[in-house]
Amino acid sequence: MNVHILIPLIVAGAMVAVIAVASGYPYLQAKLSVIFSGSLVLVLALVQLARELTLKKRQADEPRADQRKPEHHAETVQYGLEFAWLVGFGLMIYLLGFFVAIPLYVFAYMKSHGSRWWASLITGALLPAFCYGIFVLLLEMKLHRGEIFMRWGF
Amino acid sequence: MLESLEAFVQGFLNYADLFRFGFLMLGVLVGIFIGVVPALGGIVAMSLLLPLVFGMDKIAALSMLVAIHAISGTGDNITSILMGLPGSGPAAITLLDGFPMTRKGEPGKALGAMMCADTMGALLGVGLAFVMIPIVRPLVMSFGNSELFFLILMGLSFLAILSKESPVKGLMAGFTGIILSLVGLQHSTGVDRFAFGKDFLLGGLDIVPVILGLFAGAEMFQMAVFKETIVPGGVVKAGKELRRQFFAGVKEVFQHKWLWFRSCVLGYVMGLIPGIGSEVAVWVSYGQAKQTSKHPELFGTGCIEGIIAPESTNNAKEGASLLTTLCLGLPSGVAMAILLGALLLQGVIPGPSILTTDLELTFTLIWGLALANIIGAVLCFYIIGYLNLTWLTTLPPRVLVPTILSVVYLGSYTTDNQIAAIGVTIVFSIIGLVMKRGGYSRAAMVLGFILGRFFEGYFFLALQTMGPLFFLRPASLGIIVIIISLYIYRPIQSFMQRRRGRSALEEIAGEEP
Known part of the structure; x- marks a missing residue:
């Protein structure tokens, strides 16, 4: 399904849920803004959906100019892969902490995307050193040490 | 009058003392450095340096804090313009037109316009401070909850304008932003709204992880998928060419002198009103610039007016905020509240009496704000023009994506020391990318998100304190x-x-x- 149709559809669904949840709040002060904004977004999403559907009918044979047409499948795979990197890095930070996750991620990402091993290694080493210098030494902040290490008592 | 003029001149001459000037310079350097790191704005630096203020020379200590606050925004804007990496709400608005200008190969012009508008805004703030001192008290006192509510409404009225493609999409994004801002405990009733009992959501979603996700995260995601550099054609100009662009940007501010002046006055008036932070002022300024522009369709695609207006407003606002903090003891935001703490630590009691007992200090700090901006602009010019930071924009995505993503996640985490903030950034990176692909305005969502909670809060406060006819007050x-x-x-x-x-x-x- 087209992203231009999917977005208002998802938003409309989400707003129905938002309004349903907010209706159960005990005080008017708590529910008024949510129900008002939710209803407005719901109406707007339905208007947008109707516009997209009529537009799609009219332009059934003409693909939209702002969409990248070729290699649609390859693009989806690429989105999936980059999404995995994005989420994976977040998970690595949660499990291993910043100062293990950052060098691992930087090295792995750069190496797998075609960088030379020494460039990946140097960037992977310099970036956490820079972050450590600023956040820990200079600003005396306590950064997350990682669930695994904390459970082991480090 | 003569007394005021004498204090005004003496305030400037106080910086002839090398010791005091040195601390002002230190504040500028710390401000630039801390500003470029996402989420580590002037507030963090000011709070870290606050304990040092005790026992120091009054003017040196307070000037240092004022300089940090004045310049951290400029540092933040540099990464916003060059890399699409905003560390705060006001920097996100500079990104809207600044980052597209970088992508078009005009980073110097964007930076030049930003710094010139910043500096000149601060200078006008100093000039206006001198004129405004006698009328600041009655003006501020005429603003109540009702007026604050309508000011927020004025900001929200720009939601539809912010969307390039269609007002329906702009309103959709903006009102979704308002709903997102309502997540957490409702202040007057204590009702848990969409927090589902989770601690990190009870206080509401923090602005920094949301902005970092919507803009920086989404850009990195797209860059990684399409293997694009920030400047696709690799056309970033270096050296002399970059400096030429910088001066062209400065010239643009003079060519848009009325927009600059209007934005400064708007910023100044909004800065006088306690409770209106930079976030609100810059969005209102951007909206009025777009609404009154001859080519509003260019906003968001790299339009110089989209940089000049919010930047002038932001810095002109600081002069006014400083004035209300000093003269009325009413801070307009967190940074001014920290300064208020520093004043008390130094034994200065802010309030109307400061105009008779410490008028010289008032002008000294206002001059400090202006001088810090001038020094900051010169330093930034040398850093950008000679060290050529724009080479960062030519780095390939395989280097840029992991590097910036690491900084983005760190920035998100350090706002609240919550690992869940990284999750929020990831979610908003995906939302930002989907919105970008679907032609929905991320700026409208941020505007709704920033103003949503104020909107609800001031509405109920106005209703409770002034009744249903609260809108009939003259202001x-x-x-x-x-x-x-x-x-x-x-x-x-x-x-x-x-x-x-x-x-x-x-x-x-x-x-x-």
Whole structure:
């Protein structure tokens, strides 16, 4: 399904849920803004959906100019892969902490995307050193040490 | 009057003392450095240095804090313009047109306009401070919850304008932003709204992880998928060319002098009102610039006016905020609250009496704000023009994506020391990418998100304290008139143009035999 149709559809669904949840709040002060904004977004999403559907009918044979047409499948795979990197890095930070996750991620990402091993290694080493210098030494902040290490008592 | 003039001059001369000037410089350097790191704005630096203030020379200590606050925003804007990496709400708005200008190969012009508008805004703030001192008290006191509510409404009225493609999409994004801002405990009733009992959501979503996700995260995601560099053609100009661009940007500010002046006055007035932070002022300024521009369709695509207006407003606002903090003891935001703490630590009691007992200090700090901006602009010019930071924009995505993503996640985490903030950034990176692909305005969502909670809060406060007819107060009616005139300005302008065109055609037709 087209992203231009999917977005208002998802938003409309989400707003129905938002309004349903907010209706159960005990005080008017708590529910008024949510129900008002939710209803407005719901109406707007339905208007947008109707516009997209009529537009799609009219332009059934003409693909939209702002969409990248070729290699649609390859693009989806690429989105999936980059999404995995994005989420994976977040998970690595949660499990291993910043100062293990950052060098691992930087090295792995750069190496797998075609960088030379020494460039990946140097960037992977310099970036956490820079972050450590600023956040820990200079600003005396306590950064997350990682669930695994904390459970082991480090 | 003569006394005020004497204090005004003496305030400037206080910086002839090398010790005090040195601390002002230190503040500028710390401000630039801390500003470029996402989420580590001036507030973090000011709070870290606050304990050092005790026992120091009064003027040196307070000048250092003022300089940090004044310059951290400039540092933040540099990464916003060059890399699409905003660390705060005001920097996100500079990104809207600054980052597209970098992508078009004009980073120097964007930076030049930003710094010139910043500096000149601060200088006008100093000038206005001198004029405004006698009327600041009655003006501030005329603003109550009702007026604050309508000011927020004025900001929200720009939601539809912010969307390039369609007002429906702009409103959708904006009101979704308002709903997102309502997540957490409702202040007056204590009802848990969409937090589902989770601690990190009870206080509401923090602005920094949301902005970092919507803009920086989404850009990195797209860059990684399409293997694009920040400047796709690799056309970043270096050295002399970059400096030429920088001065072209400075020239643009002078060419848009009325926009600059209007934005400064707007910023100054909004800065006088306690409770209106930079976030609100810059969005209102951006909205008015777009609404009154001859080519509003260019906003968001790299339009110089989209940089000049919010930057002028932001810095002119600081002069006014400083004045209300000092003269009335009413801080306009967190940074000014920290400064208020520093004043108390130094034994200075802020309030109307400061105008008689410490008028010189008031002007010294206002001058400090202006001087810090001038020094900051010169330093940034040398850093950008000679060290050529723009080479960062030519790095390939395989280097840029992991590097920036690491900084983005760190920035998100350090706002609240919550690992869940990284999750919020990831979610908003995906939302940002989907919105970008679907042509939905991320700026409208941020505007709704920033103003949503204020909107609800001030509405109920106005209703409780002033009753259902709260909008009938003179100042409120004044703001309502401004909102309406902002909306009818364009239709009237196009009507007049059509009429002028028609009468010109009739004249030509009449002259023909």
